[in-house]
Structure formats: structure tokens, C-alpha cells
Amino acid sequence: MDVLISVFVGLHIIGIASLLGGFLTQMKAMSAGTARFVPAMLHGALTMLVTGVLLVGFREMDGGHVNNIKIGVKLAVLFVILALVYVKRDEEHVEKALFGAVGALTVINIFIAVLWH
Numbered sequence: 001m002d003v004l005i006s007v008f009v010g011l012h013i014i015g016i017a018s019l020l021g022g023f024l025t026q027m028k029a030m031s032a033g034t035a036r037f038v039p040a041m042l043h044g045a046l047t048m049l050v051t052g053v054l055l056v057g058f059r060e061m062d063g064g065h066v067n068n069i070k071i072g073v074k075l076a077v078l079f080v081i082l083a084l085v086y087v088k089r090d091e092e093h094v095e096k097a098l099f100g101a102v103g104a105l106t107v108i109n110i111f112i113a114v115l116w117h
């Protein structure tokens with residue numbers, strides 16, 4: 001089970017890389033107001049959801065516990081990210097503020113994950 005959990009933490013990190021990496025590639029365009037939600041961002045956000053939910057299950061199966069409030073907050077933040085990226089996925093240009101909000105929420109979720117124990 002430990003190996004399984006570690007593998008899924010690895011996949012969870014690949015998900016963050018895709019979501020945040022996609023955002024970072026668009027930062028210059030964001031300042032010009034021409035950024036778009038690239039497919040890597042949508043797929044990264046979906047990867048976070050699937051691997052995160054499975055990680056909660058694996059931890060519980062292992063007899064351990066997760067911090068439900070922390071997970072609830074991470075899940076709520078991710079839902080907002082996912083909803084925005086999904087709805088606007090086909091738009092050629094996304095407004096600067098909206099695009100920036102998705103990047104900020106992603107970074108917030110990373111710090112919630114590493115600072116809240």
C-alpha cells in the first residue's frame with residue numbers, strides 16, 4: 001500500500017506540473033490579455049481530482065486518516081479551477097483577471113497542501 005500511495009503522490013505531482021506548467025507558459029500572453037486555457041491545464045486539473053480522491057481512499061484503506069477539512073478545502077478550490085478551465089476551454093482569449101485567478105488558486109492549493117498539517 002505504501003508503494004501504491006507513493007506512486008499516486010507522484011501522479012498527483014505530475015498533475016500539478018501540468019496545471020501550473022500550462023499556466024506558466026501563458027503568463028506573457030496573460031499580460032497582453034491573449035492567454036488561453038491550454039489542454040495541459042484541463043488535463044492537469046482532472047488528474048489532480050482523480051489522483052487526490054484515490055489517495056484519500058488508499059490512506060483510509062491503509063487504516064490511516066486524512067485531514068478532512070484540509071482535503072475539503074483543496075477539493076473546493078480545485079472545483080473552482082476545474083469549472084473555470086472547463087467552461088472556458090475553447091475560448092481563444094481569456095480575460096487577464098480570470099486567467100490570473102486560476103493561477104493564483106493553483107498556487108494557493110499547493111501551499112495549503114504543504115503548509116497545513
Ligand code: HEM
Nearest residue numbers: 016048049052053055056059066074075078109110113114
Ligand atoms: C490543485 C489542486 C491540488 C494541489 C495543488 C495539490 C497538491 C498536493 C501536494 C503538493 C501534495 C503532497 C504534499 C502532501 O502530502 O500534503 C498533495 C498530497 C495529497 N493530496 Fe493533493 N492537491 C490538490 C488537490 C487534491 C484533491 C482535490 C484531493 C482530494 C480530493 C487531494 C488529496 C491529497 C491527498 C490525500 C494527499 C496526501 C497523500 C499522502 O497521504 O501522503 N489533493 N497534494
